[in-house]
C-alpha cells in the first residue's frame with residue numbers, strides 16, 4: 357500500500373542504522389508517528405552525527421526533495437524538545453539557523469537536512485526508524 361524505500365547504511369564497523377522513507381504518503385505529524393510505531397520502530401530520531409549523516413544519505417538517495425517529518429516534538433507549555441520514539445529529551449541537535457523559531461511543536465527535516473519546528477497539521481512525507 358505504501359511505496360516504501362528502505363536504505364541500509366553502514367556508518368562504521370560497529371554502527372548500523374536503517375531508515376525507511378515513505379515518500380508517497382503525505383500526513384500530519386501525529387499520523388506519521390502512529391504509522392511509524394505500528395509498522396516500524398517509531399518516527400525517526402537522531403542522536404548523533406553518525407545518525408544525522410545516515411539520515412541525510414538515505415534522504416538524498418531516495419530522491420525526495422521535500423521537507424519530511426521526523427520524530428522531535430515539544431508540548432505547548434514546555435520548551436524542551438523530545439523524541440517521540442523514546443520520550444527522551446533531545447540533546448544533540450542540528451537545527452537550521454534561527455530555528456526553532458516557535459512556529460510549531462513538531463520537527464521537520466528541511467530539504468537541506470537541517471531541523472526546523474513546524475506546524476504539526478501540515479502534510480508531509482516522513483521517515484521512520486526501522
Ligand SMILES: [Ca+2]
Pocket residue numbers: 455456457458459460472473474
Ligand atoms: Ca520553524
